[in-house]
Amino acid sequence: MVYVHKDPTIEAGVLHLVMSEMKHACNADDWHNALGRHGYALRITGADTVVTTLPHGVEVCRLPFQPSFGAL
DSSP states (O other): OOOOOOOHHHHHHHHHHHHHHHHSSSHHHHHHHHHHHTTEEEEETTEEEEEEEEETTTEEOOOSSTTTSEEE
8 A cells, every 4th residue: 555645835846846847948848858857747637737756657736727838
């Protein structure tokens, strides 16, 4: 059994990192590479985009917005 604790402080920090990297990225590939360097990835699940950890894919949080780079 895997215990996953959702900590609002960690979620806020990860969302801040994701938005900061998105602001500095030129395109979706730059954004994905930057997140990967920090140990995170994006997964599209239906209508939501979820931030996950690398390499295990553990869900960290959902993005409260749709990415502006179009198709990921």
